[in-house]
Ligand SMILES: Nc1ncnc2c1ncn2[C@@H]1O[C@H](COP(=O)(O)OP(=O)(O)OP(=O)(O)O)[C@@H](O)[C@H]1O
């Protein structure tokens with residue numbers, strides 16, 4: 265025990281930390297690197313020299329561009345719809361005890377822990393049974409469905425730490441129900457709402473399993489990549505991945521900066 | 528102002544002269560928790576006058592907060608009526624009531640500056656900007672927070688936050704200010720300072736204060752009147768002196784200060800006084816409020832500082848009992864004696880250290896305790 269302690273406190277801990285970081289970073293670094301690969305053949309698997317041309321030819325593959333646009337649209341819609349609905353559910357679950365709130369809690373966790381493949385298959389049979397034509401909107405519906413619980417749970421956690429007397433104070437000072445929500449409740453739970461919505465966006469944009477069941481003829485970014493693996497993934501995919509990653513990084517940095525300024 | 532008074536004058540509930548600021552009329556509050564009905568407040572009636580510093584005092588869980596929340600409008604009474612300035616507000620929501628509350632946790636809005644916190648109420652009432660600026664400025668001056676307008680609540684000390692909470696409520700010029708243990712989170716020194724501050728502010732603004740506390744010394748020093756509550760009921764409602772000197776019930780006697788409880792059988796009744804039989808040489812006379820007959824058991828209370836301790840049997844028509852000193856504690860400005868009576872009752876006596884530093888009696892000494900009969904009270 266103490267020997268282990270010594271190892272971890274000294275060099276061991278440092279090495280371990282760097283290994284974990286490397287584990288997380290190396291795949292991303294490889295993706296970014298191969299976006300600059302001056303590959304001649306179909307397969308982008310060996311590095312053959314540095315070039316920026318794929319950035320110039322980013323939107324030259326029409327199908328890929330369309331898939332990316334689809335994915336972004338679906339992710340933004342999912343973020344908005346699941347963000348609003350999930351926040352309301354989280355608020356209700358965190359604040360009130362009502363008939364069915366226990367069942368609601370269980371359903372939330374069930375939806376999170378349910379295997380994606382099961383959810384995708386059952387959604388498909390539901391859509392088929394109801395004769396809903398598969399396509400863009402069935403993807404949106406299924407994405408909202410599986411990400412709403414994540415938003416609700418994130419917001420609920422935030423609501424539970426919220427001092428209920430804050431809202432009472434607002435009402436005591438003359439604010440009605442809506443004003444209290446707008447000026448006190450929403451600003452207080454907003455970090456939770458934001459975190460939950462971004463989670464929904466992230467879950468939506470790279471979902472493959474559930475989307476694959478319910479996409480019909482619509483192709484999303486992950487579906488397109490999956491389809492192109494047999495014929496060779498073009499470097500443009502790496503460039504798009506790099507750009508999405510960079511955008512995420514910027515948002516995360518912005519978040520940290522705002523949090524620091526507030527403090 | 529005149530309009531309101533005219534309106535109140537027309538109401539048939541108005542007493543001649545002044546309309547009480549707050550009235551609770553047989554108010555009951557029941558909660559259902561785990562399928563069981565809990566009575567938090569079991570029928571409380573009280574009248575709080577305009578400009579009064581009124582305290583609700585009692586042990587934890589006696590229903591102080593619940594009573595106050597019914598005045599503020601956060602809880603609806605199960606039965607009974609709440610009136611503010613003669614108007615029935617029993618079912619009026621808190622944002623439509625002309626009272627403001629200072630919360631125990633302060634409940635300052637953490638995402639707003641001190642200024643925005645204090646201005647919150649005025650902005651909701653659509654007070655013009657210039658007036659908001661003037662009134663918030665004035666109020667921050669009263670609570671001594673000028674220059675800290677831009678700070679966030681968490682950048683302030685406990686005492687400062689407390690004053691922001693006070694300013695945020697008072698700036699609205701409510702007809703009454705409700706304070707739920709506002710000093711509970713402060714250390715002793717700051718608390719004493721804030722007690723004086725609160726009294727000063729109340730005098731300056733002249734608003735009715737309803738003050739919840741479980742600290743009896745706080746209630747005694749600050750209040751014009753005190754309602755002592757226990758288990759959902761008001762045990763006594765009177766001024767601090769009356770409550771301290773003439774506790775109406777055993778509970779009040781025990782809760783406020785230190786008091787000695789004695790009980791004895793009435794041996795004779797002499798006008799408005801009863802003579803009790805305790806020990807053979809003892810003589811205890813106590814004023815009786817109701818009626819008492821020979822043979823009744825009467826409980827009485829005497830404050831420790833009213834008792835004189837002596838080694839000789841005192842003369843005169845004092846009440847007196849004999850006992851043995853079981854403990855002497857030196858308290859600096861006073862000595863405290865514990866004296867055991869023949870029946871086993873223990874009596875506490877405070878003696879001022881006025882003349883010299885020697886004590887009248889030591890542990891094990893036989894002593895006489897005596898007091899003026901009018902300093903003892905029979906309990907109901
Ligand atoms: N929402 C509620 N549901 C059930 N019981 C409640 C509720 N609120 C209060 N009670 C009960 O009512 C009683 C009175 O509560 P209250 O908060 O008024 O006490 P208090 O005098 O303010 O005590 P403290 O000094 O501890 O604040 C308590 O026994 C409490 O358990």
Ligand SMILES: [Mg+2]
Pocket residue numbers: 591592593
């Ligand atoms: Mg309380």
